[in-house]
Amino acid sequence: MNAVLRGQLLSIGRALAFVALALALCGGIFTLAGYSATSMFVNIAAGAVLAPHAFVHTLRWTMPLFLMALGVLLTFRFGYFNIGAQGQFYLGGIAAAFIADAWRAGPPLLAIPLTLLAGIAGGALWAFVPGLLRIRSGTDEVITTLMGNFIAALALVYVTSGPLKDPSGSGQVAAGRPVAAALRIATSSGVSFTLIAIVAVVGVLVWLLVDRTAFGILGSLAGRNPVMVRWQGAPSERIAMTAFLVSGGLAGLAGALELLGPSGRLVSGSAPTLGFGAVLIALVCGLSVPGAAIVAVFFGGLAAASLYLPVIAGLPAAAIDIINAAITLFITARAWPRMPRRAQRRRTLESAPQRERVAS
Amino acid sequence: MTAVACDDVSVAYGEVLALRNVSVAFERGRIHAVVGQNGAGKTTFARVCAGIVRPTTGRLAIDGREIRVGDVGAARLSGVELVHQSFALPPSFTVAEAMEFGSTRRTGPVYSRRALERRWRDHLASLDVAARPGDRIRDLPVETQQGVEIARALCSDARVLILDEPTAVLAPPAIERLFARIRRLRAAGVTVLVILHKIHEVLAVAETITVLRAGELVATLLPAAAMNAGDLAHAIVGSANVGATIDVPAPHAARDDKLPALELLGAATRATPDGPPLADVDLTVGHGEIVGIAGVEGNGQRTLVNAIAGLCALSAGRLNCGGRDLTRTSLLERRGHGLRIIPFERNVEGLSLSSALWQNWSARLLVAGRQLRLVDPQRLRGLCRSALERWSVRFASVDQPAGALSGGNAQKTIFAREIDDDAMLIVAAQPTRGLDIAATAFVWAALRAARERGCGVLVISSDLDELFDISDRVVVMLSGRIVGEFCAPYDLGAIGAAMTGASSAALTLATP
Numbered sequence: 001m002n003a004v005l006r007g008q009l010l011s012i013g014r015a016l017a018f019v020a021l022a023l024a025l026c027g028g029i030f031t032l033a034g035y036s037a038t039s040m041f042v043n044i045a046a047g048a049v050l051a052p053h054a055f056v057h058t059l060r061w062t063m064p065l066f067l068m069a070l071g072v073l074l075t076f077r078f079g080y081f082n083i084g085a086q087g088q089f090y091l092g093g094i095a096a097a098f099i100a101d102a103w104r105a106g107p108p109l110l111a112i113p114l115t116l117l118a119g120i121a122g123g124a125l126w127a128f129v130p131g132l133l134r135i136r137s138g139t140d141e142v143i144t145t146l147m148g149n150f151i152a153a154l155a156l157v158y159v160t161s162g163p164l165k166d167p168s169g170s171g172q173v174a175a176g177r178p179v180a181a182a183l184r185i186a187t188s189s190g191v192s193f194t195l196i197a198i199v200a201v202v203g204v205l206v207w208l209l210v211d212r213t214a215f216g217i218l219g220s221l222a223g224r225n226p227v228m229v230r231w232q233g234a235p236s237e238r239i240a241m242t243a244f245l246v247s248g249g250l251a252g253l254a255g256a257l258e259l260l261g262p263s264g265r266l267v268s269g270s271a272p273t274l275g276f277g278a279v280l281i282a283l284v285c286g287l288s289v290p291g292a293a294i295v296a297v298f299f300g301g302l303a304a305a306s307l308y309l310p311v312i313a314g315l316p317a318a319a320i321d322i323i324n325a326a327i328t329l330f331i332t333a334r335a336w337p338r339m340p341r342r343a344q345r346r347r348t349l350e351s352a353p354q355r356e357r358v359a360s
Numbered sequence: 361m362t363a364v365a366c367d368d369v370s371v372a373y374g375e376v377l378a379l380r381n382v383s384v385a386f387e388r389g390r391i392h393a394v395v396g397q398n399g400a401g402k403t404t405f406a407r408v409c410a411g412i413v414r415p416t417t418g419r420l421a422i423d424g425r426e427i428r429v430g431d432v433g434a435a436r437l438s439g440v441e442l443v444h445q446s447f448a449l450p451p452s453f454t455v456a457e458a459m460e461f462g463s464t465r466r467t468g469p470v471y472s473r474r475a476l477e478r479r480w481r482d483h484l485a486s487l488d489v490a491a492r493p494g495d496r497i498r499d500l501p502v503e504t505q506q507g508v509e510i511a512r513a514l515c516s517d518a519r520v521l522i523l524d525e526p527t528a529v530l531a532p533p534a535i536e537r538l539f540a541r542i543r544r545l546r547a548a549g550v551t552v553l554v555i556l557h558k559i560h561e562v563l564a565v566a567e568t569i570t571v572l573r574a575g576e577l578v579a580t581l582l583p584a585a586a587m588n589a590g591d592l593a594h595a596i597v598g599s600a601n602v603g604a605t606i607d608v609p610a611p612h613a614a615r616d617d618k619l620p621a622l623e624l625l626g627a628a629t630r631a632t633p634d635g636p637p638l639a640d641v642d643l644t645v646g647h648g649e650i651v652g653i654a655g656v657e658g659n660g661q662r663t664l665v666n667a668i669a670g671l672c673a674l675s676a677g678r679l680n681c682g683g684r685d686l687t688r689t690s691l692l693e694r695r696g697h698g699l700r701i702i703p704f705e706r707n708v709e710g711l712s713l714s715s716a717l718w719q720n721w722s723a724r725l726l727v728a729g730r731q732l733r734l735v736d737p738q739r740l741r742g743l744c745r746s747a748l749e750r751w752s753v754r755f756a757s758v759d760q761p762a763g764a765l766s767g768g769n770a771q772k773t774i775f776a777r778e779i780d781d782d783a784m785l786i787v788a789a790q791p792t793r794g795l796d797i798a799a800t801a802f803v804w805a806a807l808r809a810a811r812e813r814g815c816g817v818l819v820i821s822s823d824l825d826e827l828f829d830i831s832d833r834v835v836v837m838l839s840g841r842i843v844g845e846f847c848a849p850y851d852l853g854a855i856g857a858a859m860t861g862a863s864s865a866a867l868t869l870a871t872p
Contacts, residue, residue, distance in 0.1 A: 007759070208734065209732075211737070212734050212735060212736075212737070213731070213732055213733065213734055213735060214726040214727075214729065214730070214731050214732070214733055214735050215731040215732055217719055217722065217726055217735065217737070218723065218726050218727065218731070220715065220719065221712050221715050221719050221720070221723060224712045224713075224714045224715045225708065225711075225712035225713070225714070225715065227705075227708050227709050228708065228709055228710065228711060228712045228720075228723070229712075229723065229727075230671065230691075230709075231669070231671075231691075231701060231703050231709045231710070232691075232695075232723045232724060232726075232727045233669075233670075233690065233691035233692035233694070233695045233727050234692070234723070234726075234727040235690075235692065235731075238731075239731070
């Protein structure tokens with residue numbers, strides 16, 4: 001246990017160090033760009049926690065980020081790189097919106113769970129296709145999930161300007177019809193007891209799934225060495241497919257919660273950076289579920305600050321993009337030893353089972 | 361005049377001394393054999409001479425000039441080339457590309473494939489290597505790959521050629537051709553250091569014999585002409601290791617059904633990348649019996665293990681375990697019926713090197729049962745710890761990555777996972793490859809203990825000595841077929857003939 005604990009503390013310390021380095025780099029960039037680094041960081045902190053209601057905003061962004069990061073880290077652990085959380089989030093929102101629209105007069109106690117389930121199904125479907133292609137024919141899931149993001153964004157444009165178009169919309173942004181008030185589980189602040197409870201329960205369930213079930217431990221083994229797990233007789237393909245589905249389902253759930261919670265309607269092009277935020281969180285937290293909760297708050301804070309900076313402080317919101325980019329830079333630099341292993345896994349996977357399958 | 365001289369060379373891997381105070385000077389222009397058992401330090405010695413391994417202490421001189429130890433570049437510039445035991449040529453390269461890649465000669469930044477192929481065609485022809493420069497490495501038979509390796513080593517005017525276990529992958533006729541090639545090289549003035557562990561091969565090719573045992577020199581530059589097989593065997597094995605008893609865990613009560621642990625009836629598969637398809641394989645392993653599969657590597661042994669594991673479907677025939685027809689079942693179900701596998705590739709198929717020991721050990725328990733059931737990692741860690749201790753695995757913590765274990769301890773970890781009370785049929789593929797004497801003895805003792813408890817044991821090995829030692833019966837595979845079955849006392853000539861498809865005894869190695 002001590003070794004485990006020490007390892008965890010070490011990885012947390014390392015992550016903090018990377019973030020600190022990234023922030024230092026950003027301070028330099030801000031100064032070079034002619035801004036006071038101090039005032040920039042003070043205002044970011046204000047936007048994230050210090051200003052009135054700032055933490056509510058932070059929490060509002062933390063929840064979808066956390067859910068999506070859980071899905072991303074699940075596939076990362078299992079050796080697959082689902083970077084399509086954004087598209088799965090959109091598809092979850094779209095599927096949920098159709099149900100919510102059809103059941104706008106239905107009993108909320110039935111309609112809300114059904115809407116959330118539809119969101120999960122939509123996200124899972126969007127991960128199912130790349131998962132199937134990956135498992136059946138070895139198609140690189142990085143490419144397919146990434147392309148899925150663009151397709152989903154266009155699907156969202158279509159749905160919000162077609163089937164679910166809000167006739168009274170301003171016309172500036174394509175948006176869907178508002179969800180019936182009875183189905184909303186949070187106000188536009190985006191924070192409510194129900195919402196927090198759902199996210200917390202899902203977080204615990206995912207933690208159990210990943211760290212406390214045979215599925216999770218075998219999946220982690222398969223992520224490191226799929227051949228070995230195959231020789232143990234594990235149903236590797238089913239494990240992999242489940243990982244894709246759960247991953248997409250979590251992003252889809254985030255999309256549905258967004259619809260019933262803060263947003264209240266589908267909005268074309270909304271929250272376009274959540275998916276990449278989720279990937280960042282998964283990498284920074286070292287693929288640990290409790291770690292993801294903490295890191296998600298940090299990135300939720302940055303997301304809140306990116307709205308605060310231009311509106312309240314009159315500073316460019318690009319500062320947040322720079323911070324995200326700097327963190328990405330440092331984290332990927334740390335993650336690079338991971339990459340050859342991934343390439344190696346590819347090779348072993350392709351040389352052994354796949355060719356055999358073709359042959360048999 | 362000495363070609364290669366080592367002075368007081370020691371190599372330590374962690375706490376293990378692979379070589380201890382080795383001093384030897386090889387004369388130029390002769391064929392020197394370095395012999396010893398698995399783990400005697402032969403490969404390490406070869407790598408020190410080639411500059412790949414930096415010794416902890418000691419000096420290395422080539423042609424009388426001292427060179428920096430552990431510097432491949434310096435060794436190659438002095439004309440020392442090593443041909444690895446497991447070939448190191450990139451499989452996707454063409455022969456010409458692989459030669460160019462290994463050459464110390466500088467190529468211009470831009471060149472055409474045709475120019476490369478023209479450049480190397482004559483070189484290959486002069487060495488009588490049966491490969492075209494445009495062939496892909498992966499498409500070549502093993503013997504030709506080795507020829508290309510040797511040609512690659514000689515492309516830059518090597519004066520010392522080190523061959524690490526060159527016969528391990530070859531059939532007897534190919535071994536003979538290899539030895540003829542070695543003699544031609546010697547005639548051309550190349551000094552050859554050849555690492556071997558089979559006595560008759562040593563006596564057939566070497567002019568001097570140097571014996572390593574457990575990292576120490578026990579005999580240096582013995583003239584081969586004056587040696588006989590008995591003395592050499594004694595020098596290699598020593599007397600201390602005979603008769604030692606090893607305490608190994610065994611299953612408590614393996615099922616002792618009347619029906620055999622494994623029955624393959626007319627089994628056939630399609631061809632796989634691993635080797636020829638199985639054809640009409642009839643094989644029975646009884647309870648309390650060790651059956652050895654002999655054969656030159658690549659004759660369907662891997663397909664056989666895959667087929668027994670259910671990872672390669674039978675296109676015809678049946679597979680029964682303990683009387684139950686398991687032909688159409690998955691590996692998971694077969695494991696449920698007591699099948700346990702020690703796979704060929706310990707570090708790929710057997711263990712996940714970057715995962716924690718406890719996860720590796722727990723895998724067998726985790727795959728059985730419902731996937732979504734809750735498990736307690738703390739309990740698994742505890743079970744793993746006590747199992748590894750029972751199997752005398754040397755490890756620091758169950759949370760350490762499996763890759764931190766030595767080969768012997770890694771194999772013991774696999775045994776600790778695979779040999780449990782429910783084991784009925786144990787398939788051990790090359791279970792001692794790369795292990796030292798102690799670990800080898802441990803593995804043999806564990807397989808024997810499993811046999812005593814009534815398990816059926818199938819051992820696949822390319823080492824005939826090993827098979828003769830532990831098998832109750834030896835079955836020979838050739839091109840995916842069973843071509844012979846032998847009981848003790850084993851007739852090496854007859855088995856060798858069966859392995860190569862020759863009708864008569866063919867293991868007599870011609871002398872020049």
